[in-house]
Amino acid sequence: MVPGRALSLEPLLASRRVILCVGSGGVGKTTTAAALGLAAAARGKRVLCLTIDPAKRLANSLGLAAMTSEAQVVDNARFTEAGLTVEGSLTVMMLDTKRTFDELVHRYASTPAARDRILGNKLYQYVSTSLAGTHEYMAMEKLHAVKLEGRYDLILLDTPPTANALDFLDAPERLVSALDSAAMRWFIEVFQESGSVSFNLLAKTAAVVLKGIGKLTGGGFLQQVAEFVTQLNDLFGGFKERAAEVARSLRAPDVAFVLVTSPSPMAIQEVLFFAERLREQGMPQDAVVVNRVNQPPPCEPDEAAAREELTRLGLALDDDAPERLVRAAGDEGRLASLDRRNLGALATGLGALPARPLRVDVPALPYDVHDVRSLAEVARYLAP
Ligand SMILES: Nc1ncnc2c1ncn2[C@@H]1O[C@H](COP(=O)(O)OP(=O)(O)OP(=O)(O)O)[C@@H](O)[C@H]1O
Numbered sequence: 511m512v513p514g515r516a517l518s519l520e521p522l523l524a525s526r527r528v529i530l531c532v533g534s535g536g537v538g539k540t541t542t543a544a545a546l547g548l549a550a551a552a553r554g555k556r557v558l559c560l561t562i563d564p565a566k567r568l569a570n571s572l573g574l575a576a577m578t579s580e581a582q583v584v585d586n587a588r589f590t591e592a593g594l595t596v597e598g599s600l601t602v603m604m605l606d607t608k609r610t611f612d613e614l615v616h617r618y619a620s621t622p623a624a625r626d627r628i629l630g631n632k633l634y635q636y637v638s639t640s641l642a643g644t645h646e647y648m649a650m651e652k653l654h655a656v657k658l659e660g661r662y663d664l665i666l667l668d669t670p671p672t673a674n675a676l677d678f679l680d681a682p683e684r685l686v687s688a689l690d691s692a693a694m695r696w697f698i699e700v701f702q703e704s705g706s707v708s709f710n711l712l713a714k715t716a717a718v719v720l721k722g723i724g725k726l727t728g729g730g731f732l733q734q735v736a737e738f739v740t741q742l743n744d745l746f747g748g749f750k751e752r753a754a755e756v757a758r759s760l761r762a763p764d765v766a767f768v769l770v771t772s773p774s775p776m777a778i779q780e781v782l783f784f785a786e787r788l789r790e791q792g793m794p795q796d797a798v799v800v801n802r803v804n805q806p807p808p809c810e811p812d813e814a815a816a817r818e819e820l821t822r823l824g825l826a827l828d829d830d831a832p833e834r835l836v837r838a839a840g841d842e843g844r845l846a847s848l849d850r851r852n853l854g855a856l857a858t859g860l861g862a863l864p865a866r867p868l869r870v871d872v873p874a875l876p877y878d879v880h881d882v883r884s885l886a887e888v889a890r891y892l893a894p
């Protein structure tokens with residue numbers, strides 16, 4: 511046990527309405543989000559896990575054919591089978607960027623005709639899925655929309671790896687400034703003044719905008735772009751206001767950031783960097799989960815004892831089996847002490863933050879976490 515370290519994320523489960531799980535690739539964000547979801551549901555909360563990860567095996571073990579953009583309630587029988595009593599409910603939903611964008615168009619288009627023109631525009635498909643920051647923004651948008659609905663007591667957001675998770679923070683601002691960029695405004699002006707566009711003039715000045723849409727070339731293309739940008743402009747006022755609202759809601763006191771990391775030095779560096787970025791942005795750094803921490807072997811390795819134990823278990827192994835067992839236990843011990851050292855560096859880094867986040871360590875389990883039982887085990891470490 512590390513002195514001064516919290517042993518449970520219970521306070522967050524009890525006090526927050528939104529928890530974002532962020533961290534670098536493969537550290538356990540999806541696992542943490544799902545396990546926290548289970549822990550909260552067991553405490554009687556109506557929980558939504560909003561994920562970007564298809565997590566096929568996890569979905570299957572929850573009794574779902576796949577994660578979909580429709581909310582799916584996990585049948586409580588799944589929990590009962592695993593020996594758990596869940597008073598609340600666990601719902602899972604996968605983010606769908608295009609669909610969320612469509613919903614925004616529906617909400618903010620000034621007339622049904624304007625809405626249909628945008629949704630029917632060939633370029634819309636591209637912009638609604640590929641414009642820089644769209645995915646991150648739409649994740650925030652969806653989170654905000656679901657929070658406003660009030661159907662859930664707690665929403666857990668599972669995010670893509672850190673490089674993108676950093677983008678979450680300013681996604682609303684970035685998307686608005688992309689739509690509001692000088693090039694975009696220029697497009698609108700040229701198009702509205704002349705009613706049509708001169709290819710040469712546009713080709714020279716709007717190269718920036720067009721670079722990303724390089725694949726779509728052809729005769730009336732620039733005219734189409736100009737038309738589309740003008741149509742989008744119709745949404746802009748409402749859209750900009752909404753983005754500001756989403757940005758504000760990310761900074762609300764009922765939102766928590768849980769930074770997930772492995773004990774590896776690289777992951778620890780990243781998590782400290784991310785905590786610092788959050789601090790700069792005035793966002794909370796509520797908790798750090800160190801996942802897959804190697805544990806020291808339960809006792810000092812000893813060849814004679816290993817031989818005795820193998821015999822007792824009736825395991826007829828090679829003569830050098832006890833020696834190999836002792837060596838394996840030694841490796842385990844070394845990995846565990848390496849982790850302990852790395853975690854010392856983490857504690858120092860976190861200690862330097864003005865408000866020290868909660869920290870919970872989850873041991874490396876000897877199996878993958880894909881079913882309700884193993885999820886419950888992780889949940890017991892996160893919030894005993
Ligand atoms: N404490 C643990 N012990 C053993 N295995 C674990 C543990 N935590 C997670 N895993 C396994 O590690 C793998 C990666 O976990 P997970 O999918 O949660 O990571 P992620 O951060 O969401 O990854 P990605 O960045 O790819 O979305 C999974 O196969 C999961 O079952």
Ligand SMILES: [Mg+2]
Pocket residue numbers: 539540541563668
């Ligand atoms: Mg994941």
